[in-house]
Amino acid sequence: MQGNELVAVTRPFASEDRARSVYHVASTFAVLALATAVAAVAPYKPLRIFGSVIEGLVIVRAFILAHDFQHGALLRKSKVGSVIFGLYGALVLTPPRVWRQTHNYHHAHTAKIVGAQIGSYPVMTVEMWKRAPRGKRIAYALARHPLTILFGYVTIFLGGMCISAFLRNPKENWDSAAALVLHAALVTTITYFFGWEMTLLVLVGPLFIACALGSYLFYAQHNFPGVHMQPRQTWTFARAAVESSSFMRCGPIMSYFTGDIGYHHVHHLNAAIPFYRLREAMAAIPELQVEPQTSLSPRDILHCFSLKLWDPQAGKMVPYPKDAPPAEVAEPA
Template identity: 55%
Template structure:
């Protein structure tokens, strides 16, 4: 059954609709899919690395600049896929206890300015606290209520607007990754986040050496443009996964893990090509229900668990991107996200 059929098919008769499962039962159903195919995981990692290197070679060596642009952009999407593999490894969903995988993927994390220490801490917090207003800035985009907005000072409102602005996401290489994932964490806790400084040093060194010895064009097409595409894409995907018109933020005293997964995490409709490059991260509600389901088993879990088949949806269509960017504040009275007053 296709993903679109799962989401768009009419609901069965009320008499045939089973009672919703408890949190415990639903999470147990999801746990059945948290089983890795080790060979498939290794193939995904190694084939994606090979594709990234092949595209990088074309981007650097092709004499035709349109070919270089296309190769660079597609390489950037391949880096997004590699990020999902890194992300799953950090969750313990794939290649657990493999020293080789750890060496490869930790190196990748440093290269793309998502160093392991700060990523692990902030992302685990995000999973444990999705759809909570307090602490929403840790591992995610800060969110405030309409009442909190009314009490904020002008400078606080300005910074809030900056953090959630589309340009901040478009320039994610500098804003979210270089500043947010590397510089700020290191300044906050140098000893703990030493790999954040390592990531900055490595990236500045690559930039300087590539421009000095290989030339600006080689640096741009072979390094900067792919990373710029990857970081902007990743920054938007992460935004749209929890900032969309149908998002629901539970009152803290009523918060539940499974409800946060099902109502505060989106399903992003994509075609097969973009599902490949994004490592199925569009099935974000499934991932949030159980973070140890390997990315290649997320569609299977959605197909087999009825509670996952009617998620709030978005897509990469322009109208949906605009709609997501219009969601700025949580209105607890209206029980929906709204724009700025």
């Protein structure tokens, strides 16, 4: 089973259970509020730091819910949902307009050797890398560098989703500027009234954690051992979903915080499936029961980071060639 037929068998799982959706939204934001309160007012600093870390992780889960809403998989056509997730997107530096533009393009072009970089990380072949001028190599290496992902709060979200998006198209991406202004106002206000420690624990620290994890998830979902890239001429949607989107095995705790987005190949095959039905769909469809391709273990993270270029001859992602290093951009030891 492949192609349109494979997409068709996923459609029964794109049925939303409204009560279940409301429960997940309400419970997630309740946990987020509780974690924020612990980070803000707990009597012991270690407990406040713990609350801050949990807040950052729950921000990721809530983002997955917002992401599902944008796809029409959660609280479909809900005006209340639109208000909740629109405001949430602004608060976590993911304005709905630019996210919708880039993410929808990403779903329609995943794993194309040319053009896949919108809404994702750029991909060069080994030959493209060898022919690229020094400046282009540096830009490519920086875009995929682990430090760029670690500091995604600044590089990808503040810089890419807000500043760059607004400068690129101010009229279309006005909410990127609004998110930036809102964020600056929150940082200034909290710091003025409660001090920098409060700002770090309840806002900047959790966002740093959430943006770093989110940036890595974006990376590993399409840059993992076994990924298959396709030229435009032979690209197909179903193959890109199943063979070019990772299945990331997570334990129950990280499955909760990541909203089961580890079943990314299922999500790419049918983005209308609510996050809480992704594993059900995988279990029911043999073609989706792929071997675990990556995880959040340190070993798998380092392995994914080592993959830089697509080698058409080998049919896999490979590191930079030793005879053509990434132009003075250091890699982790």
